[in-house]
Amino acid sequence: MLTKQPGMAAMPATPREQAAGSNLLFLREAELRLAQDLLFFGYRDFTAGPDRLLAELNMGRAHHRVLHFVGRAPGMTVGDLLGILSITKQSLGRVLQPMIEDGYVTQAAGRVDKRQRLLSLTEKGAGLERRLYDCQREWVMRAYREAGPAAVEGFRRVMRGLMGEDARAELERLERAAQG
Amino acid sequence: MLTKQPGMAAMPATPREQAAGSNLLFLREAELRLAQDLLFFGYRDFTAGPDRLLAELNMGRAHHRVLHFVGRAPGMTVGDLLGILSITKQSLGRVLQPMIEDGYVTQAAGRVDKRQRLLSLTEKGAGLERRLYDCQREWVMRAYREAGPAAVEGFRRVMRGLMGEDARAELERLERAAQG
DNA sequence: GGAGAAGCGTCAACAATGCTGACCAAACAA
DNA sequence: TTGTTTGGTCAGCATTGTTGACGCTTCTCC
Numbered sequence: 001m002l003t004k005q006p007g008m009a010a011m012p013a014t015p016r017e018q019a020a021g022s023n024l025l026f027l028r029e030a031e032l033r034l035a036q037d038l039l040f041f042g043y044r045d046f047t048a049g050p051d052r053l054l055a056e057l058n059m060g061r062a063h064h065r066v067l068h069f070v071g072r073a074p075g076m077t078v079g080d081l082l083g084i085l086s087i088t089k090q091s092l093g094r095v096l097q098p099m100i101e102d103g104y105v106t107q108a109a110g111r112v113d114k115r116q117r118l119l120s121l122t123e124k125g126a127g128l129e130r131r132l133y134d135c136q137r138e139w140v141m142r143a144y145r146e147a148g149p150a151a152v153e154g155f156r157r158v159m160r161g162l163m164g165e166d167a168r169a170e171l172e173r174l175e176r177a178a179q180g
Numbered sequence: 181m182l183t184k185q186p187g188m189a190a191m192p193a194t195p196r197e198q199a200a201g202s203n204l205l206f207l208r209e210a211e212l213r214l215a216q217d218l219l220f221f222g223y224r225d226f227t228a229g230p231d232r233l234l235a236e237l238n239m240g241r242a243h244h245r246v247l248h249f250v251g252r253a254p255g256m257t258v259g260d261l262l263g264i265l266s267i268t269k270q271s272l273g274r275v276l277q278p279m280i281e282d283g284y285v286t287q288a289a290g291r292v293d294k295r296q297r298l299l300s301l302t303e304k305g306a307g308l309e310r311r312l313y314d315c316q317r318e319w320v321m322r323a324y325r326e327a328g329p330a331a332v333e334g335f336r337r338v339m340r341g342l343m344g345e346d347a348r349a350e351l352e353r354l355e356r357a358a359q360g
Numbered sequence: 361g362g363a364g365a366a367g368c369g370t371c372a373a374c375a376a377t378g379c380t381g382a383c384c385a386a387a388c389a390a
Numbered sequence: 391t392t393g394t395t396t397g398g399t400c401a402g403c404a405t406t407g408t409t410g411a412c413g414c415t416t417c418t419c420c
Contacts, residue, residue, distance in 0.1 A: 030358070031332075032313075035320050036248060037354060038339035041347035043223045044266070048344070060376050068216060078397060086224070091378055093398065115387050115396045133212075140215050143341025147334065152211075154327065154334020159218035161323025164228070167221035174217060178210070240405055258368060271407055273369065295367045295416045 049135035057128070062095045063104075067121065067129040070105060073177035074120040077110070081119065084170050104128060229315035237308070242275045247301065247309040250285060253357035254300040257290070261299065264350050284308060 050064050069084050070076060078096075082089055096119075099105045104125035110116030121129060144152050163171065230244050249264050250256060258276075262269055276299075279285045284305035290296030301309060324332050340348065 032317050032320055033252060033358065034336070034355070036313075036316060037252075037351055038336060038343070039223060039226055040245070040248075041351060042339040042342040043219060045344040045347055046219055046342050058375095062377060065220070068220075072213065072217075079395095087377085088379065089397070090380085090399080094377075097398085110396095113388070113396085117397070133216075136216060137212050139342065140212055143338050146341045147337035150330070151334030151337040154331030155338035156214070156218060157327035157331040158323050158335035159222040161326045162222040162226050162319065163218070164225040167225055171217055171221060175214070178213065238404095242406060259366095267406085268408065269368070270370080270409085274406075277369085290367095293367080293417070297368070 046136065046139065049139055050132045053132060053135060060095075062091075063099060064132055066092075066095060066099060067104065067125060067132065069174070070119045071121050071126060071129045072174055075118045076177070077116045077118060079116070084174070086166075099125070226316065226319060229319055230312045233312060233315060240275075242271075243279060244312055246272075246275060246279060247284065247305060247312065249354070250299045251301050251306060251309045252354055255298045256357070257296045257298060259296075264354070266346075279305070 047061060051061060054060060054064055065085060066081070069081060073080070078089070078092070081096075082092055085092065096105065100107060103122050106120050106122050107117040108120070110118055147155070160168065160171075227241060231241060234240060234244055245265060246261070249261060253260070258269070258272070261276075262272055265272065276285065280287060283302050286300050286302050287297040288300070290298055327335070340351075343351065
């Protein structure tokens with residue numbers, strides 16, 4: 001249970017402390033270590049609710065991603081989805097095809113480009129997505145309430161900063177598609 | 181590329197908009213959808229740097245977690261680590277044993293309880309951990325600088341809120357062990 | 361001192377989700 | 391017409407999680 005062990009007390013603080021040299025750098029290091037911890041624990045618990053729900057339906061996190069993003073921008077192409085998820089079409093296919101067969105997602109041939117398959121959620125798919133969303137809504141709202149509006153704004157700014165260029169572009173397109 | 185597809189424009193906005201009823205709820209929904217997106221893209225890109233580095237050494241994210249947490253609280257027991265990671269000992273064993281054999285991590289029998297194996301990083305392990313840390317340091321510092329100090333504080337508050345009770349306790353112990 | 365519990369390791373099997381490489385078909389574009 | 395793009399599929403493999411079942415050493419309690 002992370003009780004202090006005998007071996008620890010004898011050490012000259014942490015190895016980091018020596019390497020840091022200045023107190024400023026040391027503080028900065030502690031800050032960043034904390035960020036690593038927060039992202040690990042936070043992301044894990046953020047996804048825990050949906051994961052439990054999905055497990056009952058023999059689905060995984062990958063299915064949730066498809067439901068989320070297709071629900072967010074209905075009519076998107078397979079290529080769009082691949083771009084957003086940054087995975088191969090083989091990986092996507094293994095998740096997407098069963099979801100189409102089980103009636104969670106529908107495909108429609110594109111009207112301007114018949115090669116494209118435009119993806120949307122069926123009622124069944126939208127229903128499941130909403131249940132998963134509700135899970136996370138509760139959880140995130142709790143965190144938002146506890147932290148307050150100013151913190152939420154800061155959270156968003158930092159998370160945006162943690163995204164790469166590609167993801168920022170992807171997100172902008174998504175937000176436009178969601179209700180441009 | 182998420183260009184507006186013909187099918188989309190004909191739809192009565194999004195299904196969400198109808199379900200929402202009030203404008204307030206609708207705005208709240210958009211906020212939470214954004215949170216989902218930010219966490220997905222942000223976490224993915226936050227881990228992308230280390231992932232690339234690890235791949236060259238035939239390691240994965242699980243190895244990074246071990247390096248990170250053992251480095252954070254040297255002398256922790258196997259049980260501690262299992263508690264932090266929330267995985268089974270079999271899953272951990274498959275990652276940890278090779279890391280011990282390859283000289284990244286050392287085990288020492290506990291002095292008060294000889295059943296325990298106290299884990300620490302070797303110099304080799306600490307070196308690799310530092311390289312991985314540097315990757316993320318750059319990335320997080322960039323995000324912190326862009327967002328500003330107030331945003332960083334907000335980010336931390338929200339991330340803490342996204343953690344469950346267990347994770348909060350785990351984090352407290354970690355912070356104490358890191359330099360109590 | 362002996363019984364049971366706790367901490368750790370390990371074997372085997374399985375599932376989810378990534379990856380590469382190789383092909384194929386339909387539709388578009390030059 | 392020819393070449394490219396979009397999407398689908400098969401086969402194989404790696405990582406990382408899961409259960410279930412044992413075994414060994416050590417601690418704790420009666």
